[in-house]
Amino acid sequence: MNACPKWREELIDHALGGLPAAALQAHLATCAGCSEALEAWRRKAAQIDTGVQQLIAAEPRAQGPERVLTQIQRSPVKPFYGRVALAALMLTVSLVVVLDRPAPPKKVVPFPVMALSTWRSPTQSLLHSAADPLLRRVPRLGEKFFETKPTGDKNAQ
Amino acid sequence: MMPGQDPDLADFERLLRDTHRTVFQVAYAVLANPADAEEVTQDAFLRAYKKFSSLRDPQKFRAWVARMSWRLALNRRRSNFRALRRDGSWFRSRSVPNDPEAEASAREFESRLQEHIAGLPEKLRSALLLSAVQGLDARTVGIILNVPEATARSRLFLARRQLLKTLLP
Numbered sequence: 001m002n003a004c005p006k007w008r009e010e011l012i013d014h015a016l017g018g019l020p021a022a023a024l025q026a027h028l029a030t031c032a033g034c035s036e037a038l039e040a041w042r043r044k045a046a047q048i049d050t051g052v053q054q055l056i057a058a059e060p061r062a063q064g065p066e067r068v069l070t071q072i073q074r075s076p077v078k079p080f081y082g083r084v085a086l087a088a089l090m091l092t093v094s095l096v097v098v099l100d101r102p103a104p105p106k107k108v109v110p111f112p113v114m115a116l117s118t119w120r121s122p123t124q125s126l127l128h129s130a131a132d133p134l135l136r137r138v139p140r141l142g143e144k145f146f147e148t149k150p151t152g153d154k155n156a157q
Numbered sequence: 158m159m160p161g162q163d164p165d166l167a168d169f170e171r172l173l174r175d176t177h178r179t180v181f182q183v184a185y186a187v188l189a190n191p192a193d194a195e196e197v198t199q200d201a202f203l204r205a206y207k208k209f210s211s212l213r214d215p216q217k218f219r220a221w222v223a224r225m226s227w228r229l230a231l232n233r234r235r236s237n238f239r240a241l242r243r244d245g246s247w248f249r250s251r252s253v254p255n256d257p258e259a260e261a262s263a264r265e266f267e268s269r270l271q272e273h274i275a276g277l278p279e280k281l282r283s284a285l286l287l288s289a290v291q292g293l294d295a296r297t298v299g300i301i302l303n304v305p306e307a308t309a310r311s312r313l314f315l316a317r318r319q320l321l322k323t324l325l326p
Contacts, residue, residue: 004265011322012318012325013318015321016314016318016321032179041321041325044321044324044325045317045321047266048270048317048320048321048324049317050287051266051267051270052270052274052285052286052289053289054267055189055267055270055271055274055286055289056182056185056186056286056289056290057182058181058182058191059178059181060177060178060181060182060186060191060194060195060198061195064177064181064195064198064199065170065173065174065177066265067199068173068177068198068202068203068206069173070167070197071199071203072169072203072206103234130166148267
């Protein structure tokens, strides 16, 4: 049972149920070793499949479904319905809270004339500053508006 | 159905009996322990019942509850991981009756197979074991693993290929 090394991978695929290429089919028609290997590998693949099935072939206890039903009947209220009811209640409460909230106080619009009397153009605030009284006064001789500190420049001495 | 019984419960009971074995085997494929698999199966069905009203298509019940069982079993396996390592084997050995020679041969093959299955990548191993569960087709395996059917088929093929290559002389 010596398969040609060249065809080994394709033979494995074919043994697992893959469709053979025309070239492999032609080769199998003439090569006894590869045909024999293919049959042996098919048997091995079937053995693997059976082995895997046996590994997980445990049977549950016969009363398994009854145990589940007993558990269900112990707590018959379906939490799913409970959750739906709770969600509906929460939605209702939130709607009531939102709709029942007092409206925000309306902004009182003053009578147009009153509004005009208090209106100031923006330039007024830009033209006036806290230094206005100082700047309007005529400075006296030798008077300094701002105290300046000596800079400590050595070259000046 | 008993008189006065909840119609949902009657439907659920019918589906429970139809799928109980499959759901158990899905859990067993992960846990390799019948007692743990029983508990996970029961838990999966209780959860399924709680959400039963949200299941629109009863045709999907098998895949739906099998997926629950799969995920619960994976969670339990994580928590049992130390115990499984201590026990040393993934699957318990089963007895092969009568012929001692055949028994020895079968045990040897089973042991090698277990070893090689344990050495498969997780994705391939999951596809292989789930595909071996009776009542699960490739589409359902895909749903459980959250992959397209073609991917489930491809993983199964790769798993079998890897096993065959390692078990060939």
